[in-house]
Amino acid sequence: MVVKEDDVLKVLSNVMDPDLGQDLVSLGMIKDLVISETKIAFSVVLTTPACPLKEMLRKDCLMAIESLGIPDVDIEINMSSSVTSTRMENIPLLPNVKNLIAVASGKGGVGKSTVTSNLAVALAKSGATVGIIDADIFGPSIPTMFGCEDEQPTVKNIEEKSWIIPIEKYGVKLISIGFLSPAENAIVWRGPMASSALKQFISDTNWGDLDYLLFDLPPGTSDIHLTLVQTIPVTGAVIVTTPQKVALADAIKGVAMFKQPQINVPVLGIIENMAYFTPEELPNNKYYIFGQDGGKHLAEKNNIPFLGEIPIVQRIRESGDLGEPVVLKDEITAEAFMKLAQNLAQQVAIRNATQEKTKVVEVNQ
Numbered sequence: 001m002v003v004k005e006d007d008v009l010k011v012l013s014n015v016m017d018p019d020l021g022q023d024l025v026s027l028g029m030i031k032d033l034v035i036s037e038t039k040i041a042f043s044v045v046l047t048t049p050a051c052p053l054k055e056m057l058r059k060d061c062l063m064a065i066e067s068l069g070i071p072d073v074d075i076e077i078n079m080s081s082s083v084t085s086t087r088m089e090n091i092p093l094l095p096n097v098k099n100l101i102a103v104a105s106g107k108g109g110v111g112k113s114t115v116t117s118n119l120a121v122a123l124a125k126s127g128a129t130v131g132i133i134d135a136d137i138f139g140p141s142i143p144t145m146f147g148c149e150d151e152q153p154t155v156k157n158i159e160e161k162s163w164i165i166p167i168e169k170y171g172v173k174l175i176s177i178g179f180l181s182p183a184e185n186a187i188v189w190r191g192p193m194a195s196s197a198l199k200q201f202i203s204d205t206n207w208g209d210l211d212y213l214l215f216d217l218p219p220g221t222s223d224i225h226l227t228l229v230q231t232i233p234v235t236g237a238v239i240v241t242t243p244q245k246v247a248l249a250d251a252i253k254g255v256a257m258f259k260q261p262q263i264n265v266p267v268l269g270i271i272e273n274m275a276y277f278t279p280e281e282l283p284n285n286k287y288y289i290f291g292q293d294g295g296k297h298l299a300e301k302n303n304i305p306f307l308g309e310i311p312i313v314q315r316i317r318e319s320g321d322l323g324e325p326v327v328l329k330d331e332i333t334a335e336a337f338m339k340l341a342q343n344l345a346q347q348v349a350i351r352n353a354t355q356e357k358t359k360v361v362e363v364n365q
Contacts, residue, residue: 047349049127106250113141122341124171134176147323163206233358243294275309
């Protein structure tokens with residue numbers, strides 16, 4: 001007995017993507033269906049390789065096919081991915097970058113660059129193509145976080161234009177003013193000069209094809225933030241905070257900036273860094289030295305997804321100093337960052353499926 005294609009698609013149409021609220025067949029996620037007397041094979045094309053629902057969807061598809069009651073048939077389900085995007089086709093800058101994500105914070109010292117670095121590496125580990133633009137022109141941290149302070153990007157002529165070739169480390173493409181200026185030198189520039197440097201990182205760097213390009217923004221709300229949203233269509237923003245009241249007060253301002261009607265950049269979620277202290281010798285103990293659940297309450301109050309919390313552990317600091325993001329290590333903290341990356345990718349996919357295409361912001365000031 002050979003089952004018909006319509007029968008297979010009918011049972012698979014009962015498998016729902018809970019994030020998007022539709023079945024896999026209607027969403028066009030079932031591809032390459034092959035049916036024979038001994039085998040049923042197909043691919044499920046997810047919206048991101050970092051999909052946290054991957055195993056659940058695989059099991060649901062398997063149960064759906066088994067419900068047909070066909071004996072002695074091998075079921076082969078290939079889980080693949082194609083990262084979604086809402087980029088408008090007529091935007092000339094970064095045409096092959098699917099999602100542009102701003103990582104921001106209201107104040108300094110909350111670990112934004114640490115979070116950005118580990119998020120990027122976690123997304124790359126999941127199979128995505130990722131880059132980082134270090135937009136903190138006056139205090140660049142990305143070269144240190146990736147252990148490549150002494151490296152310099154090269155320049156290559158492509159189609160009669162000189163392109164900056166980004167540094168690549170741990171599967172992530174990187175550009176930073178820190179690669180172009182000695183670490184001991186202070187960048188003493190006015191705002192327009194810093195904005196010009198950011199524009200050059202965007203327009204003159206050969207990024208190639210990327211699923212996600214993360215922007216490690218300076219703290220606060222400054223010229224750099226306005227330059228970013230006026231130059232490219234930002235997919236969404238992530239706000240990093242700590243649980244303490246002073247950090248939350250500034251994080252609220254960061255949320256408010258992106259939500260302003262004239263800017264209107266979706267806030268993809270809140271990340272709470274330094275959520276609690278866990279001693280290495282007591283990995284199951286949690287000490288909330290900066291307060292508890294401040295980031296979670298901020299997310300709930302503003303109806304924004306809470307992407308997750310990262311503890312204070314010595315290994316995170318050591319890994320950052322060594323230029324080896326902690327997500328590269330197989331431990332509890334690495335798992336926390338991997339889960340964080342999955343949640344972020346999930347929110348990007350939901351945003352792309354449910355909201356309008358991104359546009360460059362027009363601000364007259």
